[in-house]
Amino acid sequence: MLQWSGMPVNIRKNIKKNSAMSNMFHEWFMQNNLFDGVKNPTERLKYFLKEIQRRVLSEQVIICSLDKNKQSLNVWETAPAKSEPILPENLTIDILKFINGSDKTWYLRDFSKNELISFGLKQEECYSVIVKNIYQYSDFQTAILIVNYSTILETKIFDFLEFIFPVLSVLVQNIFLYNELIKKNEKMKNWAKNVEERIKQGTKSIIEKEARYIAMFENATDGIVVLSSAGRILEINKAACEIFANKKSELLEHNLSEFTDEKNKLAQFIKKALSGTQIGPTNIKLKTFSGELTDIEITMKYVWYRGKKVVQCFMRDVSLRRILSQGLKNAKEKYETLVESSLVGVFILRDGKIQYLNQIFEKMTGYMRSELIGKRYADLIKHDEKFVFENKIKNELNGNQFEIRFITKKGEERIGEVRLNRAIVNGQSEIIGNIIDITDQKKLEAELFENEKMKSISTLAGGIAHDFNNLLGGILGYASLILSEISEDHEYYNDIKAIADTTKKAAELTNHLLAFARGGRYRVEQIELNQLIKNVIGILAHTPDNFIKFKFKSNNDKIFVNGDMQQIRQVLTNIIINSIEASSNDAVIEIITKTTKIKEETDLNGFHLKKGDFVKVTIRDYGRGMDEITQNQMFEPFFSTKVSGTGKGLGLALVYGVIKNHSGALEVKSEVNKGTEFTFYLPVCKRQAEKTRSAVKKSDNVSGHIFIVDDEKVIRDVSKKMLEREGFDVVTASNGKQALEIFNERWKEISVVILDLVMPDMTGEEVFKKMKQIDKNVKVIFASGYAPEDREEMKNFTYERFLQKPFRPQDLISEIEKVSN
Template sequence: MVRADGEVRDVLIQLRFMDPDSCIFTVVDITEQQRTEESLRFTQFAMDRARDLIVWVRNDGSIFYANDSACESLGYSREELLSMTVFQVDPTYPRQAWVPAWTKLRRDGSLLIEVSPRRKDGSVFSLEISASFLSYGDGEYACAFMRDVTERKLMEDSLRMSEERFHALFESAGDAIMIVRDVIIGCNGKTLEMFGCGRDYIMGKTLAVFSPERQSGGERSAEEAAAKTRACLQGIPQFFEWKFLRADGTAFDAEVSLTSIDIRGEAYLQAIIRDITRRKRTEENLRRLSIAIEQAAEEIIITDAEGVIQYVNPAFEAITGYSRQEAIGQTPRLVRSGVHDRAFYEDLWNTIKGGDIWTGRITNMRKDGTLIEEDAIISPLLDSAGSLTGYVSLKRDITEEVKLHSQFRQAQKMESVGTLAGGIAHDFNNILTALIGYATIVQMKMEKDSPLLPYIDQVLSASEKAADLTRSLLAFSRQQPITLAPLDLNDAIRATEKLLKRLLTEDIDLRTNLAGERTVVMADRSQIDQILFNLVTNARDAMPRGGVLAIETAVVHMDRRFIGKFGFGEPGQFVLASVSDTGMGMDAATREKIFDPFFTTKELGRGTGLGLATVYGIVKQHNGYITVDSEPNQGTTFRIYLPAVELTAVNKERQTPAVRGGDELILVAEDDKEVRGFMCDVLKRYGYRIIEAVDGEEAVSSFRDHGDIDLVILDSVMPKRNGREAYEEIRGIDPRARVLFMSGYTRDIVLDKGVEEGKFDFIAKPLLIDKLLARVREILDR
């Protein structure tokens, strides 16, 4: 219906006939009602199709209304839902909680809760309910708008679990973790443990508080930290080593990982700090150990469990001659010499494979083929589980040490044999003194045409040969009397060269190569000649088919390097004389015995075995050294080193004074009856008056009883009192007493008895008449 103002209105017309001709129209304006109904239809439509679940519930819990989303989410039809209660939809909801909840809803007008209903298929999901209270007529209703928050709950649970997990990891981390924004705003328990403080102490402070003024490299901590912070905030993570200070001021080294993290849209720094003090200490120890291994003088070899070399130190390279590159990947057989048999190596490997340490001496071979004597310690390497991972070998080169020990043993042997030989020669000299002396007296008393004279000559000739033998023994034992004087070795060789050539066969070429500088030594000329004759004779016999014999001289300087290399000598200048031949040479066993007295490789009757022993003794008596280098079929070289002197004077022959007698009183003290008798007979024959003493004690007593004795002749070795003791007592009686010592030993042995050199005169046995008389007269005429 249209109103006068043009507005259209909805009306309800009721027509009632009064009679056939009249009726009553009732017009009711239902415009508002229509609008309300339309609104209700729209509301119903909206509620039915809303995405949220909408359910109306009565105060007894029965469902009054459910929209499409509720039906769809719960899996029930509308008819099914309208016949159910909330306790059927959510069996977990406690009935005793319903009344308090409804009371609260009525009082407050609204209620917000979360429930977990069960779908028709039995699955459970989460709903967030926003309920409003509605009272209509006699009924009370709750209009519940429900939203499925299952995914949100899962996300929240996941986030909560992540946060819990992060917090657990954060707190249980083995490294210190700090969250920094200008100052420290968060840290884990490890941080407090590492820095030795409580959380209140560390929070709100800057990292500079926990850093020294300067870092290990000299950088200022504040400047360096600021630079790293800027770089990190620019998106460049930082990883570096840093020196921190604990709360008590002690410093420690750490590795720091600095990254930028976003928290609620703001940039923060996360610092993960690892204390590397122990690692740095371990690294330093490993560095020192590595340096020690690299610089060790001993060979160090490390192999794997199969024995393949993994590492060798520089000492291995220096000693064996193999480079590290050549050795790695090889086995220790690389230096095997072939000296040891299979059983030796089987024992070695069985020992170390069984987990034990093998120690012993082993002979290996250098790259150049020369042999090395080594003391070795080989140990198995085990991991923490006790499994074998490899082997380590420590070897010390004792080649020179073995050589020195061999030389020492040889020297001891030579000393012992020399002492024995000297003792024999001394006793034999006493016998020869009497033999030669009395034979000479007999010779002097015999007529020149006596038929017995040739026999006496033969006795004297044989005695001279015996004396030569004793001189050889004394030379070997370094007890032969010698007269030292400055001698140019070059001059001595030139003077004897012609004689030496006469010793050689025509097929031997004698060559000399003498040093251009002076080669002056303190030596006994006759002894040097004997060395040359003996060595040349030996070389000749070693070259039956001819060859080359070379005599050379040089001046060498012995220093520590020389002594360390060759194993003998003392610092200073030495004259070297070498005698080399191209003969048969000799093996090691022969070289060991070559200087032994009476040792010879010559045929029976072709040598005494004293030639080289004599050379050895003479060299030692001259404070020199002798070496021999020889191999079978490679010839032989003898090298003699004698101390050089600055003197340029040469040895001159002394003229033997004429034999004269006298009438002075002489005391002769000699324990050997034959020698004493011979001496007294000779001296008496030449006019001297004689007093005899059989030992040192009688000599002192006789000197004390006869105050007018002009000369005392003392044997150096006597019973009761030796020559030195008797000499000292005699000089105590008369400091001006003149004494002549005699001995079958060298002058050095007499000195060893305690007599000061320069305060006595000396004559060597065997005594020859003319030499004895000349020496006595010389002393008496002073």
């Protein structure tokens, strides 16, 4: 029977089951003396991995851990030692996530069902691999990876590994325990050091406190005398010596009764103080060494001094008060003048009632001083914030500022920034408060915050739309190509057409996002707004289950605006649908248009209106209305109050973006259970004659190669197929650098360049400028998932032709014909 020191019992039992394997394992584990002289578990692991690599003839053996929270990889050890992992980190993470929670041993064939991992292993030329979890925990897992081992004796290798994996698991757990012991040891050292430091600090603190007490005693402005139970002076500070007009050494050990004719009164004070009764403040007449009598205010209480009860007596020469009284009167007058002329509202409260207020406070609230004196300050505060104010009075009188909403005499709600401090006035506790009206400042801050928030959301929406348009470009392009190759009676024709139509609808959704993010691609034309509104009402009035009545009126028969017809129609549709959904059956929705003049530039709810003629469109319902929270969020993309799945949350976000990009303004008023009123402004224009569009020429006249430059492979491929099918010769490039190399060699052959504006290494603008240096007459059609108005670099760049993704074959060919002619 084998006896292997340090080998766990369960491992030894597994090995005994196979005598042949037992002998082999015994020879390997015992005769090689793997762990002789090696105490550190980490070093043992190194030896262990090295021996495994030697036995299975693998290219590399790795022990690594995956942090499940951070999704990060930590490589413990490798064999050969300190070698770079063969498998990339992201592939290793995918493998560990795939086998998470599994106790089985995983071989190369086990990963065939995972296409990502299988492809990654093939890319790294990995012809054999063994992976096994050897230690798993809720937050991390530790595994061994054996890469490219010898498959000659594969069965024996598998048996060998199945026996040694439990030993490896124990080793890894030992490392965890060893590291924990190291941390505990370090904590104990730090704790001991901390205790020693605290003892030093404690001793130092006691000495410092004693020094501070002595300094406070000696430097106190009031006289302090320590008396024995018989009245003998045991200690006296500098201020008390000045009262008696003598030195400390001359006063110590004298009895205080020697300095007063009211000896019985003094004796009674000392007796009561020793019994626990605090004396004073009260007055007594004391004599200086020269015999001069002085009025002294004294306070007495007992304290412990050197293990005995003694009396601590505080003294103050109150004869100075007569001298100071006039000065106090003058100071009070100056104080009142200062407070009354302050630019800040000042008030004083006692027991929550107003005792004083200055002129600014009167002006701020609209009340006269006589109306507020004696009234509770809380009566001025908005009802739902009274508790907050009362809590501040009780617990936070430290001068910190806070905001409170108060109601003026006219019933107007205002916002005040308040500071409160407690003071003792005439022996009573009072609260001195300062208040500044910050209502206008808060409105400005809210507008600035809203503008910044909408700007951030717009950037996000534009980025999503750009990426989505690139994807849709491939789908629509390929669907269009297939449709052009098959007849309408083909069994798949309607299916492919459905794909193309659905893609177009998805493109409309991205246009909504781009409209919010400054612009989809607007097709500006002259719109007769009243007729457009009538058309929208006509459609919505005849939808099923709609019993709403519409009332439309205008102060002009025809009102013309410049804009995108589709976008303005969508604005009207979205607002009216919201009104319909908020209204009950047989309700009325009013739509009013009115021309108006803006006499000077103005800002309205974050919108900037230039002076000029505008149309004011009001859409009013009498439905359930919106609360304040909903009004604050209603223009955010994807925010919806509808049941999950029934609304995208883009309707009002689109309204906001379209109105802003048409140089208009938007205003919303709503009250719960009373209804909502949407009002938007658009600049009006003079009626213009309609322009006729010229017919598109055929592509037969276009000669030379078409050069497609786009970082998206699917766009390059589908565009190339579109053009080759129409007989064009096509060259492609995947980035700016490659494009310039090709163009430099073949620019004479290239007739038109289709150039993506947004690429990672070089922008389309940079590539175009360098192409112009090679061929100043180069013809370029710029393409992008963004619209020209969506990005700063596109706004400031001049171009002749632009093609927005996704596009159909006929759109691409039409643009090529136009730029060629």
